[in-house]
Amino acid sequence: xxxxxxxxxxxxxxxxxxxxxxxxxxxxxxxxFVARRVGAALAADVAAETFARAFAGRPRFRxxxxxxxxxxxxxxxxxxxxxxxxxxxxxxxxxxxxxxxPVLDATPDVERRVDAEAAGPCLAEALAAxxxxxxxxxxxxxxxxxxxxxxxxxxxxxxxxxRSRLSRARNRVRERLAGDEQEVLETAPTGDANDx
Amino acid sequence: MDELQLIREFRAGMPxxxxxxxxxxxxxxAAQFEPRSGALVFGRFERRKLLVGAAxxxxxxxxxxxxLAFGDxxxxxxxxxxxxxxxxxxxxHLDPHSVIPxxxxxxxxxxxxxxxxxxxTAGGRVALWAGPTRSGGACYVFRKLRQKxxxxxxxxxxxxxxxxxxxxxxxxxxxxxxxxxxxxxxWGYTAxxxxxxxxxxxxxxxxxxxxxxxxxxxxxxxxxxxxxAVGLAADGHEVGRCCPLPPVPPPSPPQPPRxxxxxxxxxxxxxxxxxxxxxxPAARGGLCTDLTSPGRPHERSCxxxxxxxxxxxxxxxxxxxxxWAFFVGRVGNGVASVRLxxxxxxxxxxxxxxxxxxxxxxxxxxxxxxxPLIFLARDSTGxxxxxERLDRR
Numbered sequence: 151x152x153x154x155x156x157x158x159x160x161x162x163x164x165x166x167x168x169x170x171x172x173x174x175x176x177x178x179x180x181x182x183f184v185a186r187r188v189g190a191a192l193a194a195d196v197a198a199e200t201f202a203r204a205f206a207g208r209p210r211f212r213x214x215x216x217x218x219x220x221x222x223x224x225x226x227x228x229x230x231x232x233x234x235x236x237x238x239x240x241x242x243x244x245x246x247x248x249x250x251x252p253v254l255d256a257t258p259d260v261e262r263r264v265d266a267e268a269a270g271p272c273l274a275e276a277l278a279a280x281x282x283x284x285x286x287x288x289x290x291x292x293x294x295x296x297x298x299x300x301x302x303x304x305x306x307x308x309x310x311x312x313r314s315r316l317s318r319a320r321n322r323v324r325e326r327l328a329g330d331e332q333e334v335l336e337t338a339p340t341g342d343a344n345d346x
Numbered sequence: 347m348d349e350l351q352l353i354r355e356f357r358a359g360m361p362x363x364x365x366x367x368x369x370x371x372x373x374x375x376a377a378q379f380e381p382r383s384g385a386l387v388f389g390r391f392e393r394r395k396l397l398v399g400a401a402x403x404x405x406x407x408x409x410x411x412x413x414l415a416f417g418d419x420x421x422x423x424x425x426x427x428x429x430x431x432x433x434x435x436x437x438x439h440l441d442p443h444s445v446i447p448x449x450x451x452x453x454x455x456x457x458x459x460x461x462x463x464x465x466x467t468a469g470g471r472v473a474l475w476a477g478p479t480r481s482g483g484a485c486y487v488f489r490k491l492r493q494k495x496x497x498x499x500x501x502x503x504x505x506x507x508x509x510x511x512x513x514x515x516x517x518x519x520x521x522x523x524x525x526x527x528x529x530x531x532x533w534g535y536t537a538x539x540x541x542x543x544x545x546x547x548x549x550x551x552x553x554x555x556x557x558x559x560x561x562x563x564x565x566x567x568x569x570x571x572x573x574x575a576v577g578l579a580a581d582g583h584e585v586g587r588c589c590p591l592p593p594v595p596p597p598s599p600p601q602p603p604r605x606x607x608x609x610x611x612x613x614x615x616x617x618x619x620x621x622x623x624x625x626x627p628a629a630r631g632g633l634c635t636d637l638t639s640p641g642r643p644h645e646r647s648c649x650x651x652x653x654x655x656x657x658x659x660x661x662x663x664x665x666x667x668x669x670w671a672f673f674v675g676r677v678g679n680g681v682a683s684v685r686l687x688x689x690x691x692x693x694x695x696x697x698x699x700x701x702x703x704x705x706x707x708x709x710x711x712x713x714x715x716x717x718p719l720i721f722l723a724r725d726s727t728g729x730x731x732x733x734e735r736l737d738r739r
Contacts, residue, residue: 170375182362185360190361206378273352
């Protein structure tokens with residue numbers, strides 16, 4: 151049986167090359183999360199830096215509810231993404247404004263989902279309007295599949311804070327999407343008008 | 347479709363990392379797997395040199411760590427072009443704490459010490475570390491980049507410079523002649539608009555060195571005297587030239603004075619030899635150490651305290667191979683116990699006194715297959731928080 155992340159990290163203190171196993175296990179997930187937030191160009195750098203920092207900081211690694219390094223790695227990635235909040239918000243607003251997602255548009259061979267694409271600009275606007283701290287929690291939950299407890303570990307928050315931030319973020323997105331839907335209904339021609 | 351489902355599908359078509367991106371990330375991580383460049387770096391156990399004095403001097407440095415900043419964002423302190431990424435990467439896996447003890451100048455901003463450039467000499471690659479001073483100048487330390495022995499880790503040159511190049515010159519240049527002649531190099535400091543320097547050595551040898559953060563350096567045999575240095579702008583035209591300065595002697599890092607008596611921490615008799623380790627307070631919150639080992643009584647050194655302690659810092663000494671070797675060190679606050687593991691798989695607890703340890707190995711444990719392999723420092727919960735592997739030094 152493969153040793154778990156905690157065991158690998160402890161071994162890597164004596165044998166640094168063992169840390170490569172952590173990279174192999176989690177790089178794609180971290181890269182994918184970062185790429186969805188800020189695009190492939192920045193993701194390459196941020197993901198690589200995430201693992202470089204994780205390696206340097208591995209003596210301080212303390213596993214949480216599970217022995218997985220995943221929450222810890224996503225926590226480091228989110229910390230690094232803080233330098234790119236403006237880029238992220240700018241890209242989301244550009245998508246909302248133009249209907250063209252600069253993140254996906256810069257990526258060749260993207261298989262786009264019809265439902266999400268239709269709602270894309272509205273959703274982009276809703277995500278851009280969130281406070282960065284709320285966006286972090288919401289996207290770690292939705293995209294990184296972290297549990298409340300794991301998000302709390304990743305961001306160094308209380309579980310209650312994660313719960314309330316997530317709830318607030320979801321409400322704000324829901325309200326924003328509902329508002330857009332209402333706006334569409336109000337501006338669409340009605341049957342009465344056509345009859346008249 | 348609820349909002350969470352929509353978010354989950356938002357940009358869900360983003361492709362995974364291309365192979366070359368993943369490979370680059372892996373390479374960047376692998377670069378850190380190289381043995382860390384510590385203040386105490388030795389050759390392999392059997393060819394270790396007896397460098398007890400240097401061990402003590404450097405131990406004092408190791409015991410005083412610092413929250414040292416390091417990174418690209420710090421490379422702008424001197425108004426000049428920072429080194430390209432390829433050069434900066436050479437410093438990425440190095441521990442900047444290892445050079446702090448050599449920056450014991452009162453005006454240098456220690457938190458901004460960083461790697462500036464690296465260059466080849468006949469004796470190996472040499473790195474220049476620098477940090478700004480509060481008066482707008484810079485202090486610098488040249489040190490071999492990949493140390494194999496204790497003497498390698500001692501600075502080849504060190505000092506401080508003012509804000510401007512002196513005497514209205516565009517550059518100054520000199521020849522550093524360290525104790526090891528094959529590590530000689532020409533170096534200097536320029537005005538802002540100098541992009542590279544042509545270094546003219548005796549015998550018609552001309553070498554071109556790029557300027558990073560206003561510093562330049564190029565390997566030069568100690569036997570070749572420096573004739574002149576010509577500063578060139580980015581477009582290649584000559585900006586200025588200068589006569590050589592006198593050779594720069596190897597530095598003696600300044601030491602704070604001892605302000606109290608030595609107190610013995612360890613006094614060990616083993617295999618007929620006596621090892622004594624004592625400490626005393628030094629000015630500016632510093633620390634003095636006094637180590638007595640066979641044939642070397644009272645090897646002393648003092649250093650200013652610079653900040654938080656590393657979890658595990660150690661120095662070692664002894665003649666090559668049998669009959670004995672010793673390890674002296676100190677642990678940080680989070681460390682509750684230290685264990686020494688040997689090549690044969692056995693291990694022993696290392697006694698700590700006031701966070702110091704002095705471990706003497708003799709007999710079987712100085713022979714191949716049984717020698718000390720790794721120090722493991724654990725916190726109170728038993729987690730390993732730091733290691734020092736000896737066979738990689």
